[in-house]
Amino acid sequence: MAINVEKLNTVLQNFVTGTSDVEGAALVTPDGLPLANSLPIGMDEERVSAMSAAMLSLGERIGSELARGSIDRIYVEGDAGYGVLTSCAEDAVLLVLASKAVKQGVLMLEIKRVISELKLILI
DSSP, X not given: OOOOHHHHHHHHHHHHHHSTTEXXXXXXXXXXXXXXXXXXXXXXXXXXXXXXXXXXXXXXXXXXXXXXXXXXXXXXXXXXXXXXXXXXXXXXEEEEEEXXXXXXXXXHHHHHHHHHHHHHHHO
């Protein structure tokens, strides 16, 4: 069965527009291939996908080397906001970009909600 990319894009678009202070989201494969996205204008989906895969690979290595087990999420905080990379399914990873003003607890709850919605489409 083929993945319904249109549905994935719709879910991500609704997530970005309906969640306060979320600026973008992308669903990528662990190999760095884009599946779906709702990214800010001017952001290259190929580059975002490749960087997400690199972050995931490095995060998994760090978790292993530091005896922290398998990783749940990778969290990057910068001057302009946050990037959160979370496993979505065996073959998909969700990247969420949020502004500095985001309420982190609400963001994590919303990420869990959208992941459960995306998993229904991916399975």
